[in-house]
Structures are given as C-alpha cells and as structure tokens.
Amino acid sequence: MSxxxxxxxxxxxxxxxxxxxxxxxxxxxLSARAGREVEISAVCARDxxxxxxxxxxAYAWETDPVALARRADVDVFVELMGGADGxxxxxxRAALDAGKDVVTANKAMMAIHGQELAxxxxxxxxxxxxxxxxxxxxxxxxxxxxxxAGNGVERVLGxxxxxxxxxxxxxxxxxxxxxxxxxxxxxxxxxxxxxxLDVGGIDAGHKLAILAAIAFGTKVNFDGVHLxxxxxxxxxxxxxxxxxxxxxKLLGVAQMTGRGLEQRMTPCLVxxxxxxxxxxxxxxxxVVEGDESGRIVLQGAGAGEGPTASAVLSDIMDIARxxxxxxxxxxxxxxxxxxxxxxxxxxxxxxxxxxDDKPGALAKVATILGNxxxxxxxxxxxxxxxxxxxVLIVTHRTTRADLDAALSQMPAxxxxxxxxxxxxxxxx
Amino acid sequence: MSxxxxxxxxxxxxxxxxxxxxxxxxxxxLSARAGREVEISAVCARDxxxxxxxxxxAYAWETDPVALARRADVDVFVELMGGADGxxxxxxRAALDAGKDVVTANKAMMAIHGQELAxxxxxxxxxxxxxxxxxxxxxxxxxxxxxxAGNGVERVLGxxxxxxxxxxxxxxxxxxxxxxxxxxxxxxxxxxxxxxLDVGGIDAGHKLAILAAIAFGTKVNFDGVHLxxxxxxxxxxxxxxxxxxxxxKLLGVAQMTGRGLEQRMTPCLVxxxxxxxxxxxxxxxxVVEGDESGRIVLQGAGAGEGPTASAVLSDIMDIARxxxxxxxxxxxxxxxxxxxxxxxxxxxxxxxxxxDDKPGALAKVATILGNxxxxxxxxxxxxxxxxxxxVLIVTHRTTRADLDAALSQMPAxxxxxxxxxxxxxxxx
Numbered sequence: 001m002s003x004x005x006x007x008x009x010x011x012x013x014x015x016x017x018x019x020x021x022x023x024x025x026x027x028x029x030l031s032a033r034a035g036r037e038v039e040i041s042a043v044c045a046r047d048x049x050x051x052x053x054x055x056x057x058a059y060a061w062e063t064d065p066v067a068l069a070r071r072a073d074v075d076v077f078v079e080l081m082g083g084a085d086g087x088x089x090x091x092x093r094a095a096l097d098a099g100k101d102v103v104t105a106n107k108a109m110m111a112i113h114g115q116e117l118a119x120x121x122x123x124x125x126x127x128x129x130x131x132x133x134x135x136x137x138x139x140x141x142x143x144x145x146x147x148x149a150g151n152g153v154e155r156v157l158g159x160x161x162x163x164x165x166x167x168x169x170x171x172x173x174x175x176x177x178x179x180x181x182x183x184x185x186x187x188x189x190x191x192x193x194x195x196x197l198d199v200g201g202i203d204a205g206h207k208l209a210i211l212a213a214i215a216f217g218t219k220v221n222f223d224g225v226h227l228x229x230x231x232x233x234x235x236x237x238x239x240x241x242x243x244x245x246x247x248x249k250l251l252g253v254a255q256m257t258g259r260g261l262e263q264r265m266t267p268c269l270v271x272x273x274x275x276x277x278x279x280x281x282x283x284x285x286x287v288v289e290g291d292e293s294g295r296i297v298l299q300g301a302g303a304g305e306g307p308t309a310s311a312v313l314s315d316i317m318d319i320a321r322x323x324x325x326x327x328x329x330x331x332x333x334x335x336x337x338x339x340x341x342x343x344x345x346x347x348x349x350x351x352x353x354x355x356d357d358k359p360g361a362l363a364k365v366a367t368i369l370g371n372x373x374x375x376x377x378x379x380x381x382x383x384x385x386x387x388x389x390x391v392l393i394v395t396h397r398t399t400r401a402d403l404d405a406a407l408s409q410m411p412a413x414x415x416x417x418x419x420x421x422x423x424x425x426x427x428x
Numbered sequence: 429m430s431x432x433x434x435x436x437x438x439x440x441x442x443x444x445x446x447x448x449x450x451x452x453x454x455x456x457x458l459s460a461r462a463g464r465e466v467e468i469s470a471v472c473a474r475d476x477x478x479x480x481x482x483x484x485x486a487y488a489w490e491t492d493p494v495a496l497a498r499r500a501d502v503d504v505f506v507e508l509m510g511g512a513d514g515x516x517x518x519x520x521r522a523a524l525d526a527g528k529d530v531v532t533a534n535k536a537m538m539a540i541h542g543q544e545l546a547x548x549x550x551x552x553x554x555x556x557x558x559x560x561x562x563x564x565x566x567x568x569x570x571x572x573x574x575x576x577a578g579n580g581v582e583r584v585l586g587x588x589x590x591x592x593x594x595x596x597x598x599x600x601x602x603x604x605x606x607x608x609x610x611x612x613x614x615x616x617x618x619x620x621x622x623x624x625l626d627v628g629g630i631d632a633g634h635k636l637a638i639l640a641a642i643a644f645g646t647k648v649n650f651d652g653v654h655l656x657x658x659x660x661x662x663x664x665x666x667x668x669x670x671x672x673x674x675x676x677k678l679l680g681v682a683q684m685t686g687r688g689l690e691q692r693m694t695p696c697l698v699x700x701x702x703x704x705x706x707x708x709x710x711x712x713x714x715v716v717e718g719d720e721s722g723r724i725v726l727q728g729a730g731a732g733e734g735p736t737a738s739a740v741l742s743d744i745m746d747i748a749r750x751x752x753x754x755x756x757x758x759x760x761x762x763x764x765x766x767x768x769x770x771x772x773x774x775x776x777x778x779x780x781x782x783x784d785d786k787p788g789a790l791a792k793v794a795t796i797l798g799n800x801x802x803x804x805x806x807x808x809x810x811x812x813x814x815x816x817x818x819v820l821i822v823t824h825r826t827t828r829a830d831l832d833a834a835l836s837q838m839p840a841x842x843x844x845x846x847x848x849x850x851x852x853x854x855x856x
Contacts, residue, residue, distance in 0.1 A: 026580065029580060030577070033577050033758050034577075035758070139571050142575050147559070147742045150458065275703070275706075292446070292735065294728065296565060296566065296567075297725070300723065306721065310579055314576070318577075323753070325749060326463075330461050330463070
C-alpha cells in the first residue's frame with residue numbers, strides 16, 4: 001500500500017457520485033484528518049458515457065467490477081452497486097481475495113452473505129466495512145461495535161426504512177389511505193424498483209439482522225427475522241391508535257431471549273411522546289439499550305446522496321487512519337449460531353374489532369379474550385350511526401400464541417363485522 | 429506492552445467503581461471483542477481502607493497517582509479523579525511522558541489543558557481519550573471524530589448538563605421556582621460540590637469547547653466560550669415560553685463564522701416539538717450538523733455510574749483493539765487558533781416586559797425596538813388584574829448588540845415595571 005489511500009469505486013449512482021464528490025471537494029479536510037491523502041484510482045459503472053455531473057476524467061475506467069477489485073492501484077474497493085448476489089458479491093470476494101479492504105453500502109449482501117464475507121476478510125486480514133448499509137448517516141454500526149463495546153446489549157430497535165416511516169407519518173398527517181400515499185411515494189422516487197423491499201420490511205430487516213449480529217456476537221441470520229410489512233396498515237388504525245396515545249411504526253427489534261434470538265421487523269405501536277413515536281417523515285432512528293450505558297438514541301437521515309456518502313466516508317476514513325476491526329466486531333470464527341426465537345416476547349396488543357350492534361356482542365369478545373388468559377387494560381367503544389361499531393382494546397401483556405388462539409375463536413361468535421386487527425405495542 | 433492490556437485506575441468514586449466492576453464482570457465479553465485480555469494492575473485512591481463494595485484485593489495500591497501512572501505494569505492510565513489541575517493533570521502528564529496511553533473522564537482538564545496534553549501525546553506517540561468527559565454515555569466524541577470525518581461540520585449543539593436540564597424541566601412540570609428545584613436537586617445529590625459548575629454552565633461549557641476543537645480543527649479554547657447560567661430563569665419565563673411553543677434549555681452552540689469561532693453555552697429557547705425541546709430530566713443530547721450527513725441527533729444518559737463507565741470502556745476498548753487517533757482527531761500541531769467571535773450570530777429573541785398599565789406604554793416599547801432595527805414577529809399581551817401587564821414579544825432575527833441597545837433605552841420610557849428579560853431563540 002502506498003502512503004496515499006487509493007480507492008476503486010464500483011457503482012456511480014447517487015451514493016457513488018456523492019463519494020466521488022466528497023473525495024474531490026474535501027481533499028484537504030480528509031488528508032488533515034487521516035494524515036494521508038485519499039484518492040480515487042479507478043471507477044466502474046455500466047455506462048461510462050453517461051453524464052453524472054462530476055469530473056471522472058482523472059480516473060481509470062473498468063467495465064468489470066471484478067477487474068476493478070483486483071487492480072494493483074486500488075487499496076480499498078468501494079462497492080456501491082447493490083444487490084445481494086451477482087456482481088457485487090463476486091467483486092467483494094475478489095477484492096478481499098486480492099488483499100483489498102472493502103467498504104460497501106450493501107445491506108442485502110451483508111445480511112445474506114455477511115458471515116462468509118467476514119470469514120474471508122479475517123482469512124486475508126482485510127477490513128470489510130458497511131456503515132452506509134445501516135440507517136444512512138446514522139453511525140449505528142460504529143456506535144454498536146465500538147462505543148458500546150463495554151456493554152452487554154439488551155435490545156436494539158429502530159425505524160430503519162425511511163420510505164415506510166414517510167408513508168405512515170404522511171397517512172396520519174394528511175389523513176390519506178395507504179394506497180394514496182404509496183402512489184405519492186412512488187411519484188417522489190422514494191420507493192425501490194421492487195417496492196416490497198421497502199414496504200414489505202425486507203430492506204429494514206436486512207439492517208436489523210446486521211445490527212443483531214454485532215450486538216449479540218451471533219452469525220448474521222436474515223432468515224431468522226420475522227418480517228411483516230406495512231401494506232395492511234389502514235388510516236383507521238393509525239387514527240385510532242393516535243386516539244389511544246400511540247403511533248404506528250415499522251419497528252425493528254432484536255433481543256436475546258431464553259428462547260433464542262428474537263428478530264422482528266413488524267408494524268408496532270409505540271407511545272406518541274417517545275423519541276420513536278415522534279419520528280417524522282423519512283428520518284431513521286436506531287435505539288440501543290446497553291446494560292451499562294442505558295438507552296442511546298441515534299437519529300438522522302436514512303438515505304440520500306450526502307447522508308449515505310457521509311457513512312461511506314466514515315468507513316474509508318477509518319481505514320485511512322488505520323482503525324481496523326473484524327467485520328462484526330469480533331473474529332468471524334467466534335460468532336455463534338443461536339436459534340431464532342419461534343415466538344415474540346409477550347407484549348400488550350392493540351386490537352380493533354368491528355362489532356355488530358347486537359346485545360352481548362362485546363361480552364362475547366371479552367369472554368373469548370378472558371378464556372385465553374388475555375386481560376384488558378383499556379377499552380374504547382366509538383359512537384356510530386351504522387349497524388356496526390368499532391371497538392378498541394389495549395390488552396395487558398400476552399403471548400402472540402394466546403392472542404392468535406383468541407382471534408381464531410372470534411368468527412364463531414357471529415358478532416364480528418370484518419376481520420379483527422391486532423398490532424403489537426412495543427415496550428419503550 | 430504485554431498482550432494483556434493492563435490498566436491503572438486513579439480515582440475510585442462512582443465512575444472508577446463502575447469501571448472496575450465492568451472489567452471484572454464482563455472479562456469474557458471484553459476479551460472476545462478486543463481479542464486480548466483487559467485487566468487491572470493497580471489502583472489509586474485517597475483512602476485504601478474504605479469499603480467500595482467491590483473486590484480490589486487483586487490489585488496493587490498506590491496512594492500517589494503519579495506513581496500509578498509510571499508503573500511498569502500499567503499500559504493505560506485511567507484518570508477518574510477530576511479537577512482541571514493538580515494531581516489529575518500532573519499524573520496525566522506523567523503517564524504520557526512514561527509512554528502510557530491515557531483514558532480520562534475529566535472535561536475540565538481537557539477543556540483547559542487539552543492542547544498541551546494533545547501535543548504531549550503526539551510527542552510520545554500515545555493516545556489520550558476522553559469520551560466519558562462529554563455527555564456521559566453518548567458517544568459524542570467518537571461520532572464527531574470518526575463517523576463524521578467526511579463532513580465539514582456546520583454546527584454542534586446540545587444539552588450537556590443533566591442537572592440543568594433536570595432543573596428546567598422540573599420547574600416546568602411541577603410549576604416550582606428555580607430556588608425550590610435547586611434545593612430539591614441538592615437534596616438528590618445532583619449538584620457538583622461547587623454548584624456553579626452546573627448551573628453556571630461551566631461544566632457544559634467545558635464539554636462544548638472540547639467538541640468545538642474536534643469539529644473545527646481548532647485549539648480547544650474554553651476561554652472563548654460565552655457562558656451564561658440558568659440562575660436567572662424564572663418559572664414565569666418557562667411558562668410564557670411554553671405558551672409560545674418553546675422550551676428553555678441551557679443550550680451549547682458552536683459554529684465557525686466569518687467573525688471567528690462562536691461558542692455559546694447559554695439559556696436558549698428551542699421549539700417545544702423539536703428533539704431538543706422534548707428532552708426531559710437529566711438526559712443529554714448532542715446534535716451535529718454535517719454538510720453531508722445532515723443533522724445527527726444523539727441522546728442518552730449524561731451521568732451515572734453505568735453510563736459514564738460505559739464511555740470509559742469505549743476508550744479502553746478502542747486502545748485494546750488498536751484503534752488509535754490523535755487526541756482531537758488530527759495532529760495537535762495542525763490544530764489552528766481561531767479568534768473567538770465577539771458577537772453571536774443574529775437570531776430571533778424572546779422578550780418579556782412588565783409594562784405599567786398606562787396608555788401608550790406598548791407603543792413606546794415598540795418604537796424603541798423599531799428605532800434599533802428590531803422588528804416584531806409575534807406579540808402577546810396578557811390580561812391582568814394589577815397595574816402592570818406582562819407583554820411577550822418574539823422578534824425577527826436581530827443582533828444582540830441592537831437588542832442590548834434597545835434594552836438600554838427602555839428604562840427612560842418610564843413605562844417598565846421591572847427588568848426586561850431577553851432569551852435567544854436558537855434556530856433548529
């Protein structure tokens with residue numbers, strides 16, 4: 001390695017362009033802080049001819065990312081192409097194999113192939129960093145890996161998909177339906193090409209799996225994340241939950257339990273006056289509860305050129321400064337496998353029923369809940385002009401199994417107009 | 429240095445006890461994460477006989493911290509005694525001189541002697557870390573130094589003294605006077621031995637000066653911090669400001685301006701619905717605005733055994749893992765001197781007057797404001813049973829000089845009953 005740190009950047013979309021721009025515009029700042037120059041040797045993108053609004057003339061061009069990853073004049077391979085497999089994975093392997101450090105923004109690749117890549121990085125003695133893959137500008141990976149190194153982590157939670165949070169908060173503030181706001185978000189370019197990555201919770205689930213591996217010293221296990229998207233959240237539930245003092249969030253939660261590692265990325269209710277409840281628009285938030293530190297809350301932009309490039313630069317600057325750590329904070333060989341918890345930690349639930357306006361309807365529902373060991377904390381019945389009435393119930397802590405048993409017995413009562421809704425209320 | 433990282437801990441108060449406890453209880457976790465053992469060789473405190481509720485029998489005892497700092501079996505000198513000068517400073521110098529790394533929680537020492545100590549650390553090639561000195565468990569130093577290394581920092585701000593925030597939020601929630609809540613805080617043990625360190629803004633000012641040095645690559649300059657305490661904040665102003673949608677905070681703000689480096693630690697109003705406005709009790713918050721990252725908000729416990737020890741361990745673990753940086757993020761010799769800005773960036777102000785109930789009283793006040801180029805954004809006059817009436821004014825952006833000029837002309841009107849109050853409204 002020469003004294004100058006030489007980058008090879010694969011992928012010149014929004015983030016790649018941001019990284020090139022920062023390296024060019026802030027050369028003096030970066031070298032003052034790193035104690036060495038940070039320069040770009042070569043770049044790689046599908047279409048060299050396209051005008052990206054940045055001057056790339058000083059850099060060598062590669063059309064094959066694997067060739068870029070292997071170049072002798074590249075110290076750090078910066079993977080900003082995306083995709084869990086394919087060229088990104090192939091080039092990352094090639095770079096580590098060739099003795100290059102790797103910086104990536106690719107959460108899918110890290111969530112699915114993180115263990116293999118971490119082992120490869122350890123074997124070749126290289127760094128594999130991915131701060132930009134988790135919650136944009138928020139230094140979630142660094143804080144968890146380094147700042148909380150003296151803590152047993154009790155829980156990691158957060159809102160890690162800005163698009164979902166935009167949709168949910170916009171539904172509430174504008175009183176619009178999911179479909180209406182989804183269409184808006186699509187028009188604004190907020191959605192991935194495959195929108196289920198966003199609204200299905202997959203993208204946020206990738207991030208959660210990565211953070212869980214660091215927090216608990218486990219092999220990253222995206223398949224162990226219980227995923228549920230926001231597609232079925234209605235404006236009705238958002239408004240009703242607000243009446244009860246809650247906000248609906250696509251909330252990721254990871255915690256180690258006696259039943260195994262619990263990883264959930266599901267719609268949850270959180271208190272409206274909590275930091276998570278107050279999180280508006282596309283902002284992200286990661287909360288880490290350490291057994292010594294107590295609760296640390298991190299908030300920032302989860303996407304966008306500047307914020308994501310800022311996180312990529314954080315990793316590049318660490319490498320430039322010689323700050324080197326194993327991929328998940330400890331050697332990959334020491335990461336353990338923990339079974340995925342088959343059930344979620346008991347919690348209170350918000351339930352919404354539409355009951356036929358018949359005598360004894362509410363009693364039937366309450367009886368079934370009681371028979372399944374579920375007690376009621378708060379209840380609210382709304383006035384109504386029609387033949388059916390919405391009833392909201394906040395339960396005391398219960399298991400999802402007991403709740404599902406109760407819900408399955410509800411149709412037989414014959415008093416329900418429509419499907420009941422159940423949303424977990426996460427303890428904060 | 430042996431492969432085991434050997435600590436010498438000076439000071440066994442709350443934080444020191446926490447560090448010893450974590451090193452003992454979490455030995456396995458620490459070694460898994462650091463890739464080496466972390467152990468305590470020796471400790472130092474005034475009274476060896478005192479029962480601290482932890483087993484210290486395995487460690488050598490020193491009564492002189494300088495002797496501890498120089499011990500051959502100590503790799504890292506952990507300074508937890510406090511005090512800007514005296515034994516803490518002497519022992520820190522001795523440790524660096526003797527080729528030891530130093531971890532400290534001592535904000536006063538770093539704010540006042542940081543430049544000298546950083547130069548000494550550079551000269552001897554050692555690390556001097558102080559995460560626990562700034563905002564307790566919040567990784568403000570690490571985030572600013574490392575995570576935002578690719579950013580020009582536009583502004584650093586925050587609530588960095590938990591006691592002051594406790595007093596201000598408690599005054600509001602309980603409707604109590606400053607003196608009443610101050611007495612409560614004293615009884616709860618929330619106050620420093622010299623309470624002006626807390627309520628006079630000195631402690632928080634130390635923290636701000638440290639963060640400013642990192643953010644702007646300047647020599648730490650505590651003398652350049654404009655300090656104003658919370659002693660003169662009344663429940664009247666807290667309530668009135670709340671009516672106008674604001675909260676009163678002891679707010680630190682550092683930014684580089686054309687007029688020099690602006691560092692303020694003063695009572696300010698912030699919007700009630702902002703993260704800073706919503707910060708309750710003794711919690712701390714540090715906000716960093718990077719030109720790429722956008723706004724990053726960090727929230728956590730600012731004090732206490734676990735949170736502060738967690739931050740000390742963050743530094744110890746960085747050293748154990750070989751993560752080594754210059755004290756303020758770049759070599760001390762490259763830190764520049766910038767003049768302190770002699771005036772604050774223009775801002776809107778909240779003004780409270782008590783006016784005699786005479787015709788034309790308000791007009792006289794408004795005229796003076798107008799004559800000094802200060803325009804009124806919002807005004808509110810309260811009903812009153814007495815001969816004088818409170819009037820609240822929120823101005824448009826103005827300089828403090830224009831405002832002071834206007835305020836100095838007010839007594840001559842003869843319509844003021846009592847001293848006017850002016851509190852800056854910080855832009856968020």
